[in-house]
Amino acid sequence: MPETQTTTDQGPTRRPIGAGAGTGAGIVPVLAFAGIVVAVMQTLLVPLIKDLPELLNTSPGNATWVMTSTLLAGAVATPIMGRLGDLYGKRRMLLTSLAVMVAGSLIAASTSELLVMIIGRALQGFAMGAIPLGIGLMRDALPREKLGSAMALMSSSIGVGGGLALPLAALVAQNADWHALFFGSAALGTLSILLTLAFVPESPLRAKGTFDVLGALGLSAGLVLFLLPITKGSDWGWSSGTTLGLFAAAAVVLFLWGVMELRVQAPLVDLRTTARRPVLFTNLASIMVGVAFYAVSLVLPQLLQLPTTTGYGLGQSMVVAGLCVAPLGLTMMFTAPVYGRLSAKYGPRTTLMIGMLIIAVGYGAGLGLMSAAWQTVVIAVVLGAGIGLAYSSLPALIIGAVDPSETGAANGLNTLMRSIGTSVSSAVIGMVLANTANQVNGVAVPTMHGFRVSFLIAAGAVAVGLLFALLLPRAPREGRLKSRGSAVAEHQPLRGKGPHESHEPAVAEHARAADPTMDTAARP
Structure with missing residues (x-):
């Protein structure tokens, strides 16, 4: 099995790539659960968006800061926590992220003041860094035969948590004090911390250098x-x-x-690595997938809850609307093992393209399937399958193109690209729905035309993302891949590159050769 150099408290050691402290029986579900918990924070208050001004005794414009603060904090924390994890320990930073989230949840649970609520929500969003940290821990600890599907599940946890949060949050909001949402998120975060302490070992792999x-x-x-x-x-x-x-x-x-x-010698983000063709086009494709993912989350709940008197609204309650959209997240979770098999056979580049094609089919079918609640469920299932395959492919493509010591930072940047995609989607779709809305008794009501234009925009984003995926380098044939990995093992010594990189390019290439689910295309 290939080896790489790691830095521990006892000094440099050699360890096999993908040979962690255990078999990974507990690591995968615990880290996936942490990802789901963190993702819940992003959509926790979505069912209450219209009621927030009244609940917080403020204007609608000010109330949106409760959602915006979570988004901004998550965007900032993701690449920073990824780099800190590479330097000081991914498990340590994961626990820190979850602890900050719990603190934010408790702050938000104890207040109805706008400013304090914004602070609590920002601390909740800070935990988004747990996603790349979890992917990095899996990369360092799991055997290669389990790594593909495990990373797919962790990557998809963003959609799983968001999808499950909608009906659960709506149910709680309808039947209990809305502050119970935050007490519940604090309990989930605490449980995730305890499970991580019990089942997830710290990775011995460290990047050299200091924090920028x-x-x-x-x-x-x-x-x-x-x-x-x-x-x-x-x-x-x-x-x-x-x-x-x-x-x-x-x-x-x-x-x-x-x-x-x-x-600088030890940058927060190695822009030279980011500019490499495999990393650059994967990140650009990630933005497009983020746009496609959030569009359906904005359109379907509104369509389902609009009254039937509009002529196209489906007149469902908040809870039923959440249940109809929930299959989006559930399907993403169930596609993780499917991704593992597809990627092992065809490579993550091909799997990414398959996922994007399924997303395009889902949005295309959605243009004519908006007249009944069951049709929205079909749309959610198809889109969930496509988005799940696409999201699952991204970490493997990134890991296959960067040095093992840069895993956390590189996946942190990729997660940030997805967040930028969802932010752009929220702005563009929101603008489309607002500009095409009808005024009914002084209230702006989205139109079916607006919904269809939103779906067309999402389909267009997927088409652009598919173009970026086509520009990714092809993976070499498996036989040639194994041969190259053997040659590296026999002829390349372990050498440090500099103060901020702890591995020779050949070692990184060798590490990727150990995992058939990773895209190991040569650098451009």
């Missing part, structure tokens, strides 16, 4: 400046000075941040 504080501050500032006008542009006006000024400031800050990252 200036890089973290620069990226955080750039992301906030970029995502803020995306999420608030519809309220401020897309052509307003505030919106355009923030976009311009984001461009300047991110450009200066990029220049700085290219000059």
Whole structure:
């Protein structure tokens, strides 16, 4: 089995790639559960969006900050926690993320004040870094025959948690005090911490170097400046000075941040690695998948809950609407083992393209399947299968193109790309639905035309994503792959590259050769 150098408290050691402390019997479900718990935070208050101004005694514009703060905090935390995990231990940072989420849940559960609620929700969003950390732990601990389906399940947990949260949150909101949602999330977070302590070993793999504080501050500032006008542009006006000024400031800050990252020895994000063809086009495809994923989450609940008097609304309750959309997340979970078999045979690049084609079929069929609740369930199942396959392919493509010591940071950046996709989707679909709405008794009611245009936009995003997937390098044949891995094992010594990279490229290539589910295409 291939080896790589790891840095532990006792000094450098050699360990087989994919040979963790155990068989992974407990690691996979525990880490997947952590991912689901974290994803729940993103959609926890979706059933209450219309009621938040009254519940928090504030204006509708101010109430949206309760959702925006979670998104911004998650975007900032994801790449930072991934890098901290590479440096100081992925399990340690996972536990930190979950602990911060529990603290945020308890703060939100104890207040109805807007500012305090925003702080609590931001702390909840901070836990999004757990997704790339979990993928990294699986990469370091599991045997290669289990790694593909395990990473697929972890990657899909974002959709699983979001899908399951909708009906459960609606049920709680209808039958109990809304603060119970936060007490419940705190309990889930605490349970996840205990399970992680009991079943998940720490990875001995460490990246060399120090944490890039200036890089973290620069990226955080750039992301906030970029995502803020995306999420608030519809309220401020897309052509307003505030919106355009923030976009311009984001461009300047991110450009200066990029220049700085290219000059430091241990950057937060290795932009040279990010610019490699396999990493670049995987991240671009991730944005498009994020757009497609969030579009259905915005359209179907509204369609289901609109009154039948509109002529197209399905007149369902909040709970029934959540149950109709829930198969989206459940199907994503069940596609994880299917992905493992498909990827082992055809490679994650092909699996990504299959997933995107299924998404396109789902949105195309959805244009004519909006007249009954059961039809929305069919749409959710088809889209869930496609999105599950696409999401499952992304971490394998990333891991197959980066050094093992960069797993956390690279997957953190990829998770961030998905979040940017969902943010863009929320802004664009929200704008479309608002501009095509009818005014009924002073209330804007989305139209069927708006729903269909939204589906067409999602299908267009998938088409662009499919183009990016086609630009990914092809995986070599399995036989040639094994031969190359053997040659590396016999002829390449273990050598350090520098202060921020702990492995020779040949070692990373060798590590990827050990896992047939990973895309091991040569660098461009």
